[in-house]
Amino acid sequence: MSGASGWGLAIDGVVILLYFLVIVGIGLYAGRNNKSLQDFALGGHKIPWWAVLASIVAAETSAATFLGTPAEGFKTRSFAYAQLAIGTVLARIIIAWLFIAPYFRYKVQSIYEFLTIRFGPRTKDTASSIFLLGRVLGIGVRLYLGGVILVVIWRFLFPGAPVTLETYFWGIVFITLVTTFYTAIGGIKAVVWTDLIQACLMLGAVVFALFTILNHIPGGLGEVHRQLSTQDTSMFQTGWDAAKPFGDALRGMLENPYTIMAALIGSTFLTMATHGTDQDMVQRMLTAENVAKSRFSLVLSGLADIPIVLAFLGVGMLLWVRYQVTPDSSLPSAHNEVFAYYIIHEMPVGIRGIIIAGVFATMMGSTSAALNALATAFIRDFYQPYIRPQATEQQSIRAARISTAVFGLLMILVATGAAYTVLETNITIIPLALGVLGYGYGSLLGVFLLGVLTEKRGNDVANVVAMLLGVVAVLFLGKVNLPGVSLHFQPDLHFQPVNWDFGTLMPAWWPAIAWPYYVFIGCTVTFLLAILFPRRESDPAQL
Structure with missing residues (x-):
């Protein structure tokens, strides 16, 4: 390595180190006055709306967005993925006027407490369990990208050195441990204020990247137009092939994840679930001073999504x-690594360090919020009601910090499995990361909609059955094919890929429905089954 490149790496390293010191310092400072679980979970309802807005944007713009969305643009050469943002705006408007007010009115810390008030503890326990499992899996998958950036750095520093699953593992461990440390101490205030910095850094990084890449293309905009003129780059696509018979055309449209129907139906229901029934997102909204400011932050974040996703696809x-x-023989074959490769090899010194810090920022922003939400849900829904009903505030905060660390370890395991799966299949990370949420979140949305739209339907036992059948419906009706890994001990300890294909029991003519529709399927099945049963006299009083 030349002296110039050595100095460049040193400068980048200092920039990244400063970023980590600032983030951890803010996290620790923000948590200095956490004296109750409400301070830890909701920040005393004292967070300004603009900080809540930035926190929502930072949570959505995970590393899956920072590296995964450019991978979608690189792979498809179109803005089709961006049309899903239409559904996110529609969903936020519905959430703002349907869910936010009840959460504030009943002063819930875990939103699943609303289900206890409305139906009873069984519904709450099932919903919270689905959230805990789904969020660990969803964020764990995204954390795989923490390994990606460090793997690309490793290849740059040590050309020709082997890259194994262990290389990804240590990158995942590093990001998770740092994030878990400041989240466990600082609580939601640490999450929101560090998210504000991370959102600004992320937005600045992507804008700079656009101009830098364009400057590195011989011929500039003219060459970009010439190359892309042969591609279908349009944002709005129907997925309908009029040349095919009706059945085949419908099948093709339902199997395509990036269509206008997927945006209006699939993405709307997906966002209603992730932003209305997911403790991770809703907890940020509940830190606002009142209902009006919470609603404003939520809707405005949806409008911000559109230019952000267009920029990343660009x-x-x-x-x-x-x-x-200008072909590069060293370009990684994995689409998820292409942007990271460009950052490491072609960005200017110093700026490169800032953008790498931006990648870390997106990972840490989404991970810190998830850890805090997981801890809050676990303490409010399981620890205080069942494990230690007489727990003091200090005991509850201590338990929340311990559970934050435990969930961090679980995420490391999931992220390592995701890294192995991506290495074996070379799939892009967006469908995997968002598809995981779809398996159970439809059931969450279905039971929450039952709670806010009806007064005398649904009971505590039938809801649980309906939610479980909602999950089953997604797996089978969606013909879900889950990649995974298993441990084998002969002749030595090693991973072996496994495949769970739920489509084998469905008829051949049934489409393998695309992942944006999963929540719609689960929600519809759960709601229609649960609404058949009236509230029993033994169930909680109506709201």
């Missing part, structure tokens, strides 16, 4: 043009 498309015009 990065991927420009990268495709860049490497079409």
Whole structure:
């Protein structure tokens, strides 16, 4: 390594180190006055709306967005993925006027407490369990990208050195441990204020990346237009092939994740679940001073999604043009690694360090919020009601910090499994990360909609059965094919890929429905089954 490159790496290293010190310092400072679980979970309802807005944006813009969305643009050479943002805006408007007010009115810390008030403890316990499992899996999958950036750095520092699953593992461990440390101490205030910095850094990084990549393309915008003129780059796509018979055309449309129908139906229901029934997102909204400011932050964050996702897709498309015009034999075969490769190898010194810090920022922002939400839900829904009903505030905060660490360890295991799966299949991370949420979140949305839209329907036992059948419906009706790993001990300890194909029991003519529709399927099945049963006299009083 030359002296110049050595100095460049040193400068980048200092920039990244400063970023970590600032983030951890803010996290620790923010948590200095956490004297109750409400302070730890909701920040005393004293967070300004603009900080809540930035926190929501940072949570949505995970590493799966920072590296995964450019991978979608690089792979598809279109803005089709961005049309899903239409559904996110529609969903936020519905959530703002349907869910937010009841959560504030009944002063819940875990939103699943609302289900206890409305139906009873069984519904609450099932919903909270689905959230805990789904969020660990969802964030764990995203954390795999923490390994990606460090693997690309490793290849840059040590050309020719082997890259194994262990290389990804240590990158995942590093990011998770740092994030878990400041989240466990600082609580939701640490999450929101560090998210504000991370959102600003992320937005600045993607804007700079767009201009830098364009500057590195010989011929500039003219060459970009020439290369992309042969591609269907349009944002709005129906997925309908009029040349095929009706049945085949319908099947093709339902199997395509990036269509206008997927945006209006699939993405709307998916966002209603992730932003209305997921403790991770809703907890941020509940830190606002009142209902009106919470609603404003939520809707405005949806409008911000559209230019953000277009920018990230633009990065991927420009990268495709860049490497079409000037091919690079060392370009990674994994689409998820292309943007990271460009950052490490072609960004200017110093700026490169800032953008790498931006990648870390997106991972830490979404992970810290998830850890805090997981801890809050576990303490309010299981620890205080069942494990230690007489717990003091200090005991509850201590338990929340311990559970934060435990959930961090679980995420490391999931992220390592995701890294192995991506290495074996070379799939892009977005469908995997968002698809995982779809398996159970439809059931969550179905039972919450039953709670807010009806007064005398649904009971505590029938709801549990309906929610479980909602999950089953997604797996089978969606013909879900789950990649996974298993441990084998002969002749030595090693991973072996496994495949769970739920589509084998469905008829051949049934479509393998695309992942944006999973929540819609689960929600519909859960709601229609649960609404058949009236409230029993033994169930809690109506709201």
